[in-house]
Structure formats: C-alpha cells, structure tokens
Amino acid sequence: MYAVVENNNITQFINYPKSIVIADVRYPAKIFTMWSQAEKEAIGIYEVITDSTNYKDPAYYNNTNEQYNFADGQVTKSWGTATAKRLNDENALDEDGNNLLDDDGNQVINYGLKTEKKRIVKQQASGLLAPTDWYVVKATEVADYDIPANILSFRADVRTKSNEMETMIDACTTVDELKALYEYTNTGTEANPVFTRPLAEFPEEI
Numbered sequence: 001m002y003a004v005v006e007n008n009n010i011t012q013f014i015n016y017p018k019s020i021v022i023a024d025v026r027y028p029a030k031i032f033t034m035w036s037q038a039e040k041e042a043i044g045i046y047e048v049i050t051d052s053t054n055y056k057d058p059a060y061y062n063n064t065n066e067q068y069n070f071a072d073g074q075v076t077k078s079w080g081t082a083t084a085k086r087l088n089d090e091n092a093l094d095e096d097g098n099n100l101l102d103d104d105g106n107q108v109i110n111y112g113l114k115t116e117k118k119r120i121v122k123q124q125a126s127g128l129l130a131p132t133d134w135y136v137v138k139a140t141e142v143a144d145y146d147i148p149a150n151i152l153s154f155r156a157d158v159r160t161k162s163n164e165m166e167t168m169i170d171a172c173t174t175v176d177e178l179k180a181l182y183e184y185t186n187t188g189t190e191a192n193p194v195f196t197r198p199l200a201e202f203p204e205e206i
Contacts, residue, residue, distance in 0.1 A: 001048045002032070002040075003068065003075040010070055014045070041073070051078040060085055060113065060175045084175040086112040113178055118166045125162035128202055129155055150206065157203045165199055 002014040004022060014020065017032035022043055031040065037047070048068070055063055064080035092100040092108035100108040132155060135147045172178040181199040188194030 001077075003046050003048050003070070005044045005046055005070050005075065008070060010068055010075060013048070013068075020045075046070070046073075046075040048075050048077050051076050054079045054081055056082040057179065060179045086110060087114055087172070087175055087178065088112040089115055113175065114169050114172065117169050117178065121162055121165045121169070124202060125158050128158050128205060131205070154203060154206050161200070161202050168199060 003010045004012045004014065004020070006022070014032075017029040019029050020027050022045075025043075027043070031045075040046070061082040061084055063082045066077050066079055069076050069078070089112050090110045092110045094100045102108055132151050135151050136155075138145050139147050168181060169178065172181070182197055184195040184197045186193045187196045
C-alpha cells in the first residue's frame with residue numbers, strides 16, 4: 001500500500017499499482033515495480049509502514065480506527081490505545097442510566113467474554129456427546145440393555161473436562177488471563193513438537 005504526499009499532507013492512498021496523476025503529471029503503473037524507493041518518494045509516493053504496537057487481538061480488545069501520519073519522510077499506519085472488551089456480564093442500562101428491561105420485564109444483560117467462552121465450551125461438549133446420546137436413549141427404553149463401559153467413561157470425561165474448562169474461565173480476572181488460556185506453546189522439542197494450551201482439550205471422539 002502506498003500513500004501520495006503533497007505539501008506534507010497525505011492526499012490519497014494506492015492499494016495496487018495503477019496509473020496516477022501527481023502535480024498534473026501522469027505516471028504509468030509500472031513505476032511501482034520499476035522505480036526505486038527513492039525515485040518514488042521524489043515525486044511524493046511513499047510505501048505505508050504499519051506500526052502494530054497498539055493493535056491487539058480483536059477477539060479480546062476493541063481497537064481504534066487506524067490512523068495515518070507522515071513524518072520524517074515516512075508514512076505510518078498505526079492505532080490508538082486498545083481497550084479490553086467486557087470480561088464479566090453487566091446489566092444493560094438505558095440512556096438515563098436505569099436498568100434496561102425487555103418486553104417481558106426481564107433485565108437485559110450485556111454478556112461478557114467469559115460467558116461467551118463458556119457457551120462455546122458447552123457447545124463443544126454437546127457436539128461430542130451427541131453421537132453417543134442414542135446409547136443413553138436405548139438404555140432408558142430397553143430394560144436389559146447396558147451402556148458399554150467405554151461409552152460411559154467417554155461421556156463422563158467430556159463432562160468433567162467441560163466443567164474444568166468453565167472453572168478456569170470463571171477464575172480469570174483480566175482479559176489477558178482469559179486470552180492466555182487459549183494460547184498454544186510447544187511443550188515438546190523442536191524435532192518433536194507438542195503444542196498445548198492451559199485450557200487443555202476435550203477427550204478425542206470415540
């Protein structure tokens with residue numbers, strides 16, 4: 001991505017090589033590939049440099065809109081200070097600061113990241129249990145049918161792991177702590193890497 005700078009002001013952006021007019025002179029698209037950096041900058045075309053210092057994972061943070069600045073012979077794209085998303089649930093308020101109620105008179109809740117993450121855990125657990133639900137149904141309908149031991153063990157392990165994950169999520173007091181639960185690191189070797197995360201994993205399907 002390039003920016004055109006005229007009189008120390010950014011006047012336009014160029015996302016791909018194209019013919020362009022600067023100071024009443026038309027330049028062909030090939031200057032973007034054939035001219036040197038110095039040659040392009042001499043007519044006011046600068047490659048945009050990205051400064052991601054303040055940019056944070058949008059799954060956990062609200063980033064500001066990107067901003068562009070020309071200084072010291074360089075065009076930089078950057079962001080302002082990111083703010084952490086809501087971690088815990090909060091009561092929604094109306095414009096007067098009063099509790100916001102739905103049509104049935106129930107409090108409207110602004111759900112936080114922890115609730116969202118726990119919902120995902122529940123969905124994953126439900127998806128793992130669904131293929132073996134028929135064993136449970138059959139056991140309730142057929143008197144002399146027993147659920148195989150490996151199925152019982154698997155279903156119990158899924159529920160245990162689901163509860164453990166939710167407990168770990170609930171224990172987080174900051175967005176960064178929550179984010180860290182999902183970050184994989186190599187606990188093996190370079191030759192035999194083993195990637196794990198603090199939240200761990202559900203049992204493999206059977």
